[in-house]
Amino acid sequence: MVKTRRALLLSEALAIAASLRMRAAGWPERSVKFIVPFGPGAGADIGARVFAEKLQALWGQPVVVENRPGGDSIVAITAFLNANDDHTFLFAPAGNLTVHPFIYSKLPYDPNNLVPIARVSNTIVAVAVNADSPFTTMREFTEAAKEAPGKYNGAMVQGITEFTFWGYEAAEGLKIVQVPYRDINSAAVDLGEGWIEIAMLFYAMAKQAEGP
Numbered sequence: 001m002v003k004t005r006r007a008l009l010l011s012e013a014l015a016i017a018a019s020l021r022m023r024a025a026g027w028p029e030r031s032v033k034f035i036v037p038f039g040p041g042a043g044a045d046i047g048a049r050v051f052a053e054k055l056q057a058l059w060g061q062p063v064v065v066e067n068r069p070g071g072d073s074i075v076a077i078t079a080f081l082n083a084n085d086d087h088t089f090l091f092a093p094a095g096n097l098t099v100h101p102f103i104y105s106k107l108p109y110d111p112n113n114l115v116p117i118a119r120v121s122n123t124i125v126a127v128a129v130n131a132d133s134p135f136t137t138m139r140e141f142t143e144a145a146k147e148a149p150g151k152y153n154g155a156m157v158q159g160i161t162e163f164t165f166w167g168y169e170a171a172e173g174l175k176i177v178q179v180p181y182r183d184i185n186s187a188a189v190d191l192g193e194g195w196i197e198i199a200m201l202f203y204a205m206a207k208q209a210e211g212p
Contacts, residue, residue: 027086031062034091035083037076039069039183047121048091065091070182072158073097077109090114093123095160103163125161127200130191141198142172149175154198155187161200 032055034048045067052063068076073096080090097114100107127138135141145152154176156162162178169176179196181187191199 028059028061030087031064032059033064033066033083033085033088035066035068035076035080035088037068037073037090037092037096039067039185041185042069042183043121043123044092051091051120069184072100074100074108077114081109081113091120093159095163096158099160099163125157125164125200127198128188128191129198130194132194133197142174145174145176146172150177152197153177153179153195154200155179155181155184155190155196156200157184165200 034052036042036045036048038044045065048065052065056063066079068079073092076090076092077097080088094116097111101111129135129141135144141152154165156165156178165178168174176198179187179190184201187196187199188201190196
C-alpha cells in the first residue's frame with residue numbers, strides 16, 4: 001500500500017549541490033526563496049524548511065520558504081518561472097510535474113523551462129482510511145467500492161499520486177468520488193473526522209542533497 005518517489009529541487013540555472021562553488025563566486029548575493037506548491041505542514045514544506053535553515057547558515061543569507069498551494073502545482077510553477085530570478089527555486093516533488101503533459105492538453109508553462117538539479121528526499125506515499133473504518137486491507141476496500149459505485153469519497157495529492165489512483169480505479173473498475181482540495185493537508189483532517197473514506201497522502205524523508 002506504499003511506494004516511494006523522488007522529490008526534486010528545481011531551478012532553471014543553479015544547483016544546490018554546487019553551493020560551495022557558488023558561494024566562492026559570490027552567490028548568493030541576497031536572500032534566496034524556495035517556492036513550495038503545498039501549504040504549511042506538507043512533506044515538501046517541512047523538507048524545504050529543514051534545508052532552508054541549514055543553507056541559511058551555510059550561505060550567510062536569508063532563505064525564505066513561500067507556500068503557493070493550489071492549481072495542481074501550476075500556481076507555484078508559474079510563480080517560480082515568472083520570477084525569472086537566479087535566487088528563486090521551486091521545491092517540489094517530481095511527480096507534481098511529470099504528469100502534467102499527460103493530463104492537460106495545454107499548459108500555461110513550458111516544461112522545458114524546468115530543470116531538475118538535486119534530489120533532496122524520498123517520499124512515502126500511503127493509502128489511508130479512518131481508524132474506525134471497517135477496512136483493514138486494500139482488497140477489502142476495493143471489494144466494498146465495487147459493490148457500491150460512487151458511495152465512497154477520496155482525496156489524492158494532485159499530480160502523480162492522483163494519476164496513480166486513477167490507474168487503480170480503472171484497473172479495478174471502481175467509481176470513487178474525488179474531493180478536490182486546494183491544500184491537501186486538509187484532507188487528513190477530513191479523513192480523521194470521517195468526511196471522506198480514503199486518502200492517498202505522503203510524507204517526505206529528507207536526505208543529503210545530491211545531483212539529479
